Amino acid sequence: xxxxxxxxxxxxxxxxxxxxxxxxxxxxxxxxxxxxxxxxxxxxxxxxxxxxxxxxxxxxxxxxxxxxxxxxxxxxxxxxxxxxxxxxxxxxxxxxxxxxxxxxxxxxxxxxxxxxxxxxxxxxxxxxxxxxxxxxxxxxxxxxxxxxxxxxxxxxxxxxxxxxxxxxxxxxxxxxxxxxxxxxxxxxxxxxxxxxxxxxxxxxxxxxxxxxxxxxxxxxxxxxxxxxxxxxxxxxxxxxxxxxxxxxxxxxxxxxxxxxxxxxxxxxxxxxxxxxxxxxxxxxxxx
Ligand SMILES: Nc1ncnc2c1ncn2[C@@H]1O[C@H](COP(=O)(O)OP(=O)(O)OP(=O)(O)O)[C@@H](O)[C@H]1O
Ligand SMILES: [Mg+2]
Numbered sequence: 097x098x099x100x101x102x103x104x105x106x107x108x109x110x111x112x113x114x115x116x117x118x119x120x121x122x123x124x125x126x127x128x129x130x131x132x133x134x135x136x137x138x139x140x141x142x143x144x145x146x147x148x149x150x151x152x153x154x155x156x157x158x159x160x161x162x163x164x165x166x167x168x169x170x171x172x173x174x175x176x177x178x179x180x181x182x183x184x185x186x187x188x189x190x191x192x193x194x195x196x197x198x199x200x201x202x203x204x205x206x207x208x209x210x211x212x213x214x215x216x217x218x219x220x221x222x223x224x225x226x227x228x229x230x231x232x233x234x235x236x237x238x239x240x241x242x243x244x245x246x247x248x249x250x251x252x253x254x255x256x257x258x259x260x261x262x263x264x265x266x267x268x269x270x271x272x273x274x275x276x277x278x279x280x281x282x283x284x285x286x287x288x289x290x291x292x293x294x295x296x297x298x299x300x301x302x303x304x305x306x307x308x309x310x311x312x313x314x315x316x317x318x319x320x321x322x323x324x325x326x327x328x329x330x331x332x333x334x335x336x337x338x339x340x341x342x343x344x345x346x347x348x349x350x351x352x353x354x355x356x357x358x359x360x361x362x363x364x365x366x367x368x369x370x371x372x373x374x375x376x377x378x379x380x381x382x383x
């Protein structure tokens with residue numbers, strides 16, 4: 097039996113176990129949430145896609161920013177990581193105008209204190225990527241905050257540090273993905289602080305759950321873009337006339353299969369490896 101440790105928490109997607117005082121085991125389940133509601137039906141292997149992709153990016157970005165990765169377990173969904181003191185903000189980078197960024201821009205011409213040029217359309221590419229922090233809401237939706245509000249939570253210097261790290265990570269991964277036909281429209285990071293007070297990238301990195309992935313070949317600003325993965329589930333749920341409150345609808349078999357295929361396709365296009373090879377040997381993603 098592999099070491100599992102003490103259960104210390106559950107998120108919408110992950111179960112957390114303490115292996116010892118310094119190490120955590122993050123186990124990504126196959127749960128899927130849409131419109132912030134966890135659906136009663138799971139997507140087989142979705143957790144493995146998230147863990148495999150995160151590990152893939154952690155090894156490739158370690159020189160840009162230290163991260164919490166220690167090992168990937170043979171089950172492909174469990175990540176051993178350094179246990180950190182998490183910062184109480186979500187670090188979002190936007191390269192394109194979508195989601196709450198688009199909403200805020202329409203209302204005020206700004207996103208998190210960044211004044212943007214007039215006349216931008218939904219899904220337009222921004223001249224330069226912007227850092228748009230948000231609160232970590234215990235319940236409900238995260239709320240966008242200004243740099244000053246973020247400074248009130250973690251200090252001016254730490255904000256400058258997470259901003260620089262977030263932008264560097266986004267630039268690297270968005271260039272990498274663009275060469276493989278995928279636009280990373282925006283992404284969210286969570287950082288923690290280690291024993292020595294150093295900033296460390298934690299949680300997950302550049303997964304379909306933490307990022308908007310758009311297929312580059314069908315990109316057409318001026319409207320919402322179909323996302324690579326969850327759009328399929330969202331469209332199905334909307335077709336039922338569901339009111340987007342808990343409980344969500346069960347998913348039929350074809351929607352489950354189609355969603356799984358899209359998560360797997362995102363994994364394969366970004367890593368340029370077969371997902372079956374990952375299932376056979378999860379550690380292969382570290383090379
Ligand atoms: N290295 C780490 N040390 C301590 N806590 C961590 C570390 N990495 C991630 N976490 C925490 O583990 C949890 C991961 O679980 P999960 O992603 O399911 O939760 P969530 O963020 O609440 O949900 P969602 O991602 O759907 O908003 C988060 O609370 C995250 O802050
Ligand atoms: Mg999370």
